């Protein structure tokens with residue numbers, strides 16, 4: 001049992017044609033500032049996770065995505081001090097526009113060899129391992 005509030009957040013592993021992953025740095029003033037995360041955000045009342053992600057990617061990165069291009073990939077279920085995070089992570093390799101840090105956040109396109117240089121929120125550590133495995137399995141199949 002837990003009395004922590006469950007917070008639903010949708011996030012995306014946006015992967016370009018060179019197999020680089022887009023990471024966004026959490027801005028100063030927000031929780032976990034300075035850490036590198038999957039773009040996304042909280043699902044609002046009355047929204048489903050995919051619609052929330054389409055909205056967040058427009059607001060945060062200025063790109064247009066189609067829900068049908070979201071592939072369910074992995075998820076985080078992580079106890080933070082004040083809340084419990086439930087975060088589905090989708091894979092997306094198709095979008096319109098060039099991602100920009102519309103909220104002043106820094107962005108980085110990161111190859112799998114460089115991932116370790118980008119510290120992530122605690123909930124993301126296992127997700128990055130999932131990502132490494134996915135990229136690894138894809139490379140073998142090429």
Ligand SMILES: Nc1nc2c([nH]c(=O)n2[C@@H]2O[C@H](COP(=O)(O)OP(=O)(O)OP(=O)(O)O)[C@@H](O)[C@H]2O)c(=O)[nH]1
Nearest residue numbers: 009011030031032037038039040041042085121123124
């Ligand atoms: N977007 C995103 N949030 C994550 C990740 N990992 C992780 O622990 N979180 C947590 O999930 C929550 C999502 O918050 P957020 O700040 O992105 O939400 P938001 O975009 O709706 O912003 P807002 O609440 O300031 O409007 C935060 O507590 C954040 O620390 C991640 O990889 N991506």
Ligand SMILES: [Mg+2]
Nearest residue numbers: 039040041042
């Ligand atoms: Mg966000």
